[in-house]
Amino acid sequence: MMKMTYKGLAKKLLEKFKVGIWDDVQVCLDDGSIISAIILPGPETDRYIYLKLRNGYNVAYAVTRIKSIKKLGSISPKYTLPKMKVEKKKNLPPIALIHCGGTIASRVEYATGAVAPAFSPEELSHAIPEIFEIANISFVELFNIFSENMRPHHWIEIAKRTAREFENGAKGVIITHGTDTMHFTSAALAFMLENLPGSVVLTGAMRSSDRPASDAATNIIASIRFAFSADIGESVIVMHGTPSDTLFYVHRGVRCIKLHSSRRDAFKSIGIGPLAVIDEGGCRVLAERYLKRRAQNELRVHPFFEEKTALLFLYPGIQPETIDFLVDRGFRGIVLAGTGLGHAPEYIMGSIERAIDEGVIVVMTTQCLWGGVFMNVYENGRKLLKLGVIPAHTMLPHVAYVKLGWLLGQDIPNNEVRRLFMENLRLEFVEKEPISAF
């Protein structure tokens, strides 16, 4: 529960102007500018006042810069926000927003300064009321967890719930999700949901939604604009395309990865350009090839995952026993992230051979990320192929992991798993990498 956390000079300033947290105010600064905002609970501080601006952004101003504060009104403290009554507008598209957690809905714990999951979708919608101007949005609170804690069984729940929203008539489904493992979930949803009648858009924020310069609001707005405007029926990720606030990229869910731990444009499409771009000019599809929306009754859900699937990065010095251990533990599939064109150290080949002999499906990807595996070029790759290792083409290591676990989770024989693994089911393969895509 939030409480008043200002002290010292900051507290005195608020008392002087008879205002407090959650008050709607006009703040006059030392340069003469006037800001309309809501006073937020700050971290325990005597030097700054935290404000939520009308555009959804939060800022902090030093006490010394504030000349006066005028109270306009007050909103209820966030933890008792009333349900927002939004009237459905006839001409707006129906969009479902499934909330799964992450920074997009987290807040700073003022006691520790760390970010913890907290805001409800209700609060989120209060923060970005403009979304109700562009779509009829229905909210679903599925979980509220950080994405590092997502597990395959969560992917299955999200897939099922997403399908239900489409069946209920949604034109698109937005999933708010932590960014850490968002690219795993986007791949899982791509495989689990076949013939999508609209796009499944994962989005999140690299800055939490009650911090200054949060990207939560802008990412959600861009996601909604994409979800109903394009004729694409794919699982995608929509996030900032540049460090600025004016351009967003739509990444194919099976072809992207989080490549930066803090920048707002952390996600990159790998081996292909972005699927679409969203900016002030609207939403433009850039890809020549994509999966089109299908009729609603064509949607198929395949909510399966074999948890006895592993992803293993290879490196000089890796112990072959790591593979033996997985075999001994009854694993059914191992995705290797090898080096270069799909190579493994000679000295672990005995363990790979044993794994395959015991019926484990072993797949090779490249930790280079770009370029894919081509195991016929070098002696090493040819030896691995001879052992029965399956080359994952241009599939990214994490996508191959998700795909293999998904196939093994279905009740089909191993040779069928192998056949389907090599098929380009959701455009997870890149046929020809454009020079500009690296």
Next chain:
Amino acid sequence: MMKMTYKGLAKKLLEKFKVGIWDDVQVCLDDGSIISAIILPGPETDRYIYLKLRNGYNVAYAVTRIKSIKKLGSISPKYTLPKMKVEKKKNLPPIALIHCGGTIASRVEYATGAVAPAFSPEELSHAIPEIFEIANISFVELFNIFSENMRPHHWIEIAKRTAREFENGAKGVIITHGTDTMHFTSAALAFMLENLPGSVVLTGAMRSSDRPASDAATNIIASIRFAFSADIGESVIVMHGTPSDTLFYVHRGVRCIKLHSSRRDAFKSIGIGPLAVIDEGGCRVLAERYLKRRAQNELRVHPFFEEKTALLFLYPGIQPETIDFLVDRGFRGIVLAGTGLGHAPEYIMGSIERAIDEGVIVVMTTQCLWGGVFMNVYENGRKLLKLGVIPAHTMLPHVAYVKLGWLLGQDIPNNEVRRLFMENLRLEFVEKEPISAF
């Protein structure tokens, strides 16, 4: 051993003009152009003639395009190449070239079409005689293995041999090495060799040296030009900077990675720009901060590595038993490549805690590659810090692995290992990532 492999039309054409493999010839093409080259043994073919051009490149021309061939002379077949007698020139800098293998010295096995390690450094120098115009080069054949088979004990041998070459007066040491794990070796040499009196330059090729468009020759020449021109004393990687042949980047050995499995510009500096650029205009240092050459007698060699060190990529669904297994096997160090700012799934924290309780040093890096770990931001990171996980700052996962194994290999107590791990010993940390470096 190579043998004449042309047949059919190709064989007839060669017979018609009384030429054969290893002949130095002038070839007249159907467009009137004339090419000076050496006839190479081709794969068993009746449609193409394979030629080595004067610039070191190999090309193949269709038999139908060749109007005439004129013999100029002949070189001995490569497998009996005589030792090249190169006179030392007084004004040229002494450079050592340590050969370790990889594509830069491999050839196509015509029986299978696969590439196998084959060419000797002797043969390599015959292929690029221009290197003797710019340096006095001494050759060392240390190994001839593909880099996927490199192990920490190889790094130690390379470090020791490199030190010896500097002690013998080399101004710089070039190491020809497979590209797959080159960035591991460059990091290992950075830590093992302190106060370098010149640069240690790892270079290789993305196309084997007897294939058309090989980058072997151009990379070696660029490496040598860098090695004696800059006042940098670091372990670096020199490879193509763009897909073209005119620009080469020098990457800091502890700050780069192979990010493409096939392009010639596969290596990228991460979180910083390239250290230097080499083009027709010469060699220009771009970095503001770098390690300068030191006096020869300051060089220190630390040839150590603890093989009970592991690198573990985390992902949704990873089994905590993977960590238990490493602890049970007596591992002393585990580098986690976590998600985002340095996070791990909650459900594996028990295993991490146990590892630390049993004296294992556990380090956190980010699989995002760019941006580094900042474990104070989220609840999850703070929990891990509380357990005793060491945040690896901006260190790349593979660099943290090499550094931790190197520290653990030395006879120093664990708290000293922890202290040194957190120190920026070889500029492996990035203080401030430029916007353009992502």
